[in-house]
Amino acid sequence: MEGKIVANNAGIYTIYSSGVNYNVFPKGSLKFKNKHLNVGDDVIFDDETLVIIDVKDKKNELIRPRCSNVDQLIIVMSVVEPNLSEELIYKFLTYANMNAVPSVIVLTKIDMLTGLTKVNELKSDLEKLGIKVFLTSNKDENSISEIKKVLDNKVNIIMGQTGVGKSSLINEIDPSYSRHIGEYSTALGRGKHKTKEVILLPYLNGFIGDTPGFSSLELDIFKEDIAHYFPGYNDLYLNCYFSDCLHQNEKECAVKKEIETGKLSKSAYQIYLKLLNELPYRKERYSK
Ligand SMILES: Nc1nc2c(ncn2[C@@H]2O[C@H](COP(=O)(O)OP(=O)(O)OP(=O)(O)O)[C@@H](O)[C@H]2O)c(=O)[nH]1
Numbered sequence: 208m209e210g211k212i213v214a215n216n217a218g219i220y221t222i223y224s225s226g227v228n229y230n231v232f233p234k235g236s237l238k239f240k241n242k243h244l245n246v247g248d249d250v251i252f253d254d255e256t257l258v259i260i261d262v263k264d265k266k267n268e269l270i271r272p273r274c275s276n277v278d279q280l281i282i283v284m285s286v287v288e289p290n291l292s293e294e295l296i297y298k299f300l301t302y303a304n305m306n307a308v309p310s311v312i313v314l315t316k317i318d319m320l321t322g323l324t325k326v327n328e329l330k331s332d333l334e335k336l337g338i339k340v341f342l343t344s345n346k347d348e349n350s351i352s353e354i355k356k357v358l359d360n361k362v363n364i365i366m367g368q369t370g371v372g373k374s375s376l377i378n379e380i381d382p383s384y385s386r387h388i389g390e391y392s393t394a395l396g397r398g399k400h401k402t403k404e405v406i407l408l409p410y411l412n413g414f415i416g417d418t419p420g421f422s423s424l425e426l427d428i429f430k431e432d433i434a435h436y437f438p439g440y441n442d443l444y445l446n447c448y449f450s451d452c453l454h455q456n457e458k459e460c461a462v463k464k465e466i467e468t469g470k471l472s473k474s475a476y477q478i479y480l481k482l483l484n485e486l487p488y489r490k491e492r493y494s495k
């Protein structure tokens with residue numbers, strides 16, 4: 208039979224197939240073939256002996272959150288607790304572009320913010336790049352129904368820092384998922400890592416993936432990646448004079464040209480420069 212791995216509990220995989228969940232083990236020979244398994248993998252399994260026989264080729268594979276065959280990333284960020292970080296949003300979007308996975312942004316806890324000017328500016332900057340941005344909060348039925356519209360028939364993976372409200376959002380989409388909700392610790396300045404594992408929940412011919420929160424420092428992104436995959440900059444480097452242009456002070460830079468003519472946002476470029484400054488070189492890191 209064919210099915211999709213929707214959870215992994217200490218090496219026992221839950222496979223979802225035609226509306227039924229099976230708890231199965233991988234067959235020993237899978238390991239010899241050097242095929243590892245992630246949540247999201249499509250597999251062939253025996254529903255009588257309950258073993259996984261083979262794993263199909265992966266369309267893509269994310270390291271964080273660890274999962275395969277992702278159709279869409281739902282990047283969740285709260286406007287407070289933890290505070291909105293434009294840098295982090297652009298970093299997550301870069302990560303989505305690096306993996307060639309389409310993404311949308313969901314900004315949560317709007318109920319806790321007075322004054323939406325900054326948030327709306329960010330929204331409009333991102334929408335100019337064709338990125339959908341949703342502003343939401345618990346019990347805000349209008350925004351939740353707008354979010355639902357982009358989820359069907361896809362494997363949607365929710366990603367974001369701990370405590371931003373990923374599991375809460377999933378419960379708003381369908382309360383029967385009954386995901387455990389953590390709390391935000393003002394003392395720690397972050398959430399408490401309530402969700403520990405990636406799990407796929409069936410949703411309208413597709414899935415929604417709840418995932419553990421992680422810090423942006425855990426993402427392997429380097430200067431070279433940001434120059435190629437920063438939102439709006441994709442492929443522009445091909446028109447820069449230097450093939451390894453970092454779009455700073457190099458001559459005949461295609462990105463700088465678009466910023467001068469107003470095609471690309473100046474404020475996003477400031478974030479780009481900040482990220483570029485913080486991130487290490489991919490080359491240096493591996494030559495150590
Ligand atoms: N005021 C307000 N609080 C929210 C909202 N969404 C989530 N919260 C609160 O934020 C805290 C964290 O929520 P979770 O849903 O557990 O966050 P998470 O992103 O799943 O966190 P991890 O599982 O640790 O990665 C809880 O105290 C929620 O009640 C919201 O829209 N408004």
Ligand SMILES: [Mg+2]
Nearest residue numbers: 373374401402
């Ligand atoms: Mg959670």
Ligand SMILES: [Zn+2]
Nearest residue numbers: 447452454460
């Ligand atoms: Zn350039």
